[in-house]
Amino acid sequence: MKLLVCVSQTPDTTAKIKFTADNSQFDKNGVQFIMNPYDEWYALVRALELKEQVGGTVTLLHVGPKENEAVIRKGLAIGADNAIRIDAEAKSSLFVAKQIAEYAKTEGFDLLFFGKETIDYNGSEVPAMVSEYLDLPFVSYGIEMSVEGTTATVQRDIEGGKEVLTVDTPFVLSCAKGMAEQRIPNMRGIMMAKRKPIKVVPAVEAAVGAELVGYAYPPEKGDVKLIDADNMDELVQLLHNEAKVI
Amino acid sequence: MAVLVFAESLTGSIKKIAQEAVAYGYQAAQAMGTECIALTIGQADGAGDLGLYGAAKVYNVDASNDFDAQVYASILGQAANKFGADLIVFAHSSSGKSLAGRLAARFDAALVTAATSIPTVADGGLHISKGVFSGKAFATYALKTDKKVVTIAGNTFRPTEVGAAVAIESVSLDAATGRIKVKEVNTVTGAVPLPEAELVVSAGRGMKGPENWGIIEELAGTLGAATACSRPVADVHWRPHHEHVGQTGVAIRPTLYFAIGISGAIQHLAGVNQSKVIVVINKDPEAPFFKAADYGVVGDLFDVVPKLNAALAKFKANN
């Protein structure tokens, strides 16, 4: 099977988030970037497992500038066979999705793997957009999948429960926790990754969609009000009269 | 001009988040000087009540209730054209998110997901804000394309009665057969799904073991709250996976969140820090969660939780 895994990068969750003086831009200075966890732990590993089961290739795809190549190398070290980098700033989800779709439309991938969302903007936008541009079925928030021939059975998360469905390839899948177990790249993988090809593809013209106006910090949380462990009646009264939540 | 809201249903009934989406669509329509139209697909019991929350019209398309994003997006795309929708509103739910991206691509439209603000008219378009970087900031976007798409954060826009129930009109749109076959839908019956819950009682490794969860369930029962947990607790199967909140689990915005025996790691906070009020119960006064809390109790949870439950039961009996 010909498998595609799309990976994004994101600031480490523990990174301190700051903006330029007028709050118009995210200040990348000193921020550590990582591969988006959903892409690394679930999408990529599940694609590798599928390749191990049925044979084929796993291609990694990232839309981003050259400085992001560390993320691609990590994906190759975990086990992807080759990688494509579409050379452009990821201006917006619409822009990124168009790049991915334009590249994928003539490649004949059987399955396109995505993470369920990138954790910085929690967008959950790109995979749905790609599936529409390619006119393919979209299975979102997959937590378990088995593949028999060209038919996949997927369990997906829905609010307060699960759904089980079947779908034939080709289709677009977004992956959530449960889909696979994280794999740590070993020394051999890291060495081999250095020799694996990263093909650089120029970007196509594409609409950007929503335009960023600016950022704001959330209002400061006031100090916590401590209540004595022996005075739960007081806590209940505060929740009722002061916070008005019960 | 119109605001079109997709009012989703689960197993044939309108969901609470669909009412929130209509309430949002109504306020957006007011700001834009137009009307709010709701669209339901398949069986959707309770759809007429969407009029109460501001839908001027409620339409129904006869199609399967089995969710297939490709089919539903095609129906919604046709509806958006037919009704001349400028703004298409979805809940930020598993189906809403799957559809919003498809609609945005279909129309090359500007999209904002998990919006936390009602649109304001500006810049020859709309301005909409959302939380970014795990709740550490907000970003505002300008949407200037002809059609615009938004999904709304849950528990953020309260449905209030602004109108009267309406009759459902059926509209005939082309519903192609999909390529996805839904085999089973399993939802926890009777319980409020965690992402929709207004009150949440959550517990972590401080509980010591799954056998001790009785006091958490009791407290949740007294309050009428949903239960949640930290990730390690779900990882070792003390609690079901769908209860896990945080960066890698569900992100929630209840009005009241109890964090019991949870340390408050940044990845946990990422999923709960947009709760309106946070109460932390922890025996360690240095636990990082206290910094994110509105109310705190320093003490042993095995002592505090039963006392809190008793106090709440007394309060409930008198109110």
Ligand SMILES: Cc1cc2nc3c(=O)[nH]c(=O)nc-3n(C[C@H](O)[C@H](O)[C@H](O)COP(=O)(O)OP(=O)(O)OC[C@H]3O[C@@H](n4cnc5c(N)ncnc54)[C@H](O)[C@@H]3O)c2cc1C
């Ligand atoms: C990439 C990544 C993603 C992650 N995603 C998530 C996520 O989505 N959600 C999540 O929750 N975590 C996530 N984590 C894990 C997170 O970092 C923490 O390890 C986790 O949240 C800790 O869970 P806990 O608070 O239940 O346990 P602990 O950190 O062990 O804390 C237990 C707390 O209970 C208190 N306690 C103990 N006994 C008592 C008692 N008798 N009475 C009162 N208090 C008591 C202790 O003082 C302590 O504060 C992630 C980690 C990584 C690296």
Ligand SMILES: Nc1ncnc2c1ncn2[C@@H]1O[C@H](COP(=O)(O)O)[C@@H](O)[C@H]1O
């Ligand atoms: N710049 C990018 N390059 C490649 N894939 C991406 C990029 N951005 C997002 N994706 C993919 O789309 C998924 C959802 O991202 P998002 O829509 O940003 O939440 C991610 O988990 C990735 O699989």
